Amino acid sequence: MSAHEMDQAQWEALCEQCGLCCFEKIEDEDGRILFTSTPCRYLDITTRRCKIYKKRFKVFPECVQLTPELVKELKWLHRSCGYKKAMRKGIL
Ligand code: SF4
Structure with missing residues (x-):
């Protein structure tokens, strides 16, 4: 099944709820993405939801x-993100 054939629930199920995308990130002058320990104000850091x-x-x-x-394009989406994994498996 490709991403375009998925319904919303199937798409959202690719998220592993690690919460990593919900932390502030900094891009340095060499284009490297550094994750900070500052979460989005709306992230529950215990449940990661x-x-x-x-x-x-x-x-x-x-x-x-x-x-x-966007999943293919975004450099700041962590390698371990469920969507990035799906991309590497050829699902996206
Ligand atoms: S980084 Fe990916 S798997 Fe983790 S919460 Fe964000 S979208 Fe979900």
């Missing part, structure tokens, strides 16, 4: 809605 998940784009417009195209 977003506290406003269903309304996150409304409450916090800076939150990025992942798409198959």
Whole structure:
């Protein structure tokens, strides 16, 4: 099944809820991405779940809605992210 054939639940199930994408990141002058220990204010750091998940784009417009195209493009998405893994498996 390709990403474009997935429904929303199947797409979201690719997320492993590690929460890594919800920490602030810095890009250095060489283009390397460094993860900080500062989480998004809406991340529950114990459960690693977003506290406003269903309304996150409304409450916090800076939150990025992942798409198959973005997963391929984004350098700051961690290598261990479920979407990056799906990309390497050829699902995306
Ligand atoms: S980094 Fe990937 S797997 Fe982890 S929470 Fe973010 S989208 Fe989900």
